[in-house]
Amino acid sequence: MNNSKVTLVGAGPGDPELLTLKALKAIQNATVLFVDDLVSAEIVAFASSGARIVYVGKRGGCKSTPQAFIEKLMVMAAREGENVVRLKGGDPFIFGRGGEEVEHLQAAGIRVEVINGITAGLAAVTSLGVPLTHRQHAHGVVFVTGHAKPGDAGTDWRALAATAHSARLTLVIYMGVSGAERIQNELLSGLPADTPVAVIQNASLSSQRHITTTLGRLAYDINLSGLASPSVIVVGDVISGLAQVEEASRDSSAQGLRRRV
Structure with missing residues (x-):
């Protein structure tokens, strides 16, 4: 040296x-x-x-x-x-x-x-006021890439889904937006369709955007929202509280719109 x-x-x-x-x-x-x-x-x-x-x-x-x-x-x-x-x-x-x-x-x-x-996976959920681990919702967290190098089979999503479900783990998926439909379909083999999910783009920046959805609607809602790379996908019950708050807010806004109409 x-x-x-x-x-x-x-x-x-x-x-x-x-x-x-x-x-x-x-x-x-x-x-x-x-x-x-x-x-x-x-x-x-x-x-x-x-x-x-x-x-x-x-x-x-x-x-x-x-x-x-x-x-x-x-x-x-x-x-x-x-x-x-x-x-x-x-x-x-x-x-x-x-x-x-x-x-x-x-x-x-x-x-x-x-x-x-x-790392973006931590900053993304923190910006939403969400933890990656929680005594009631998640006993651990897995950081995983949704992008495999050429010639590599990549992540075994089915095995990961089964482990996440049984061990109560939060999944933080980097570089997964382009393959969201495939990832969703594979994860549904071991996780319920109503599993809460958040997708966060440009974490920590002024241009940050996010959606909350469910695993069963993941690919559809990504396409609907127009979210793109760089984004982080967070799958697990730690998102449930945020999802409930945002759903209530959407319902309130919809009711207000109906009253004005």
Whole structure:
């Protein structure tokens, strides 16, 4: 190992106020930042005016910078003596391919530091006032991707549904909107159709939108709402309280409209 170093920094879900102090210091001290597509401009603005910003966008369904090329760029910059930050949306180790990058950098003889960020799945439900675990509703939580790499069968949704039902688990599904219909059909093999679901787009940002629905209506209501990536799908009884409040609000609004008509 030499003195070359790269810091993987979790930028969180987008709201700059959700950055950790350690993440902020790393961003401010960097001379080169390799920035993911989902990192907000407000967070990138914390970088030094003299820092070089390299955008290496990676988003499901869109043209992306090849992972091998990103890793090559980081190695080159670190060996040139730059203070390198790899700025990643959410947390580097939750569906951020941080593990792959750590392995590659260490194999190249480069030290790696990882600074955690708030993952979108947590920020999304927190913004709605909903917990991921609850003594009455959920004994645990599973973070799972709805997007499989080419040639991979991906998540066994039927097995996961059965486990979630028997163990009372909340499911937090990343990158699942495009495959919502397939995921819904598979989960219905082990979970009731009336299982509460929330879908949250652009968690923590001013553009955040969400819907509450049920597993039986998931794909239909996503299409109806126009929600798209980046969104998080949360499945489980922890959503029940929010769903009841929003249903009551919709009923009240409908009654008010009928009275005015």
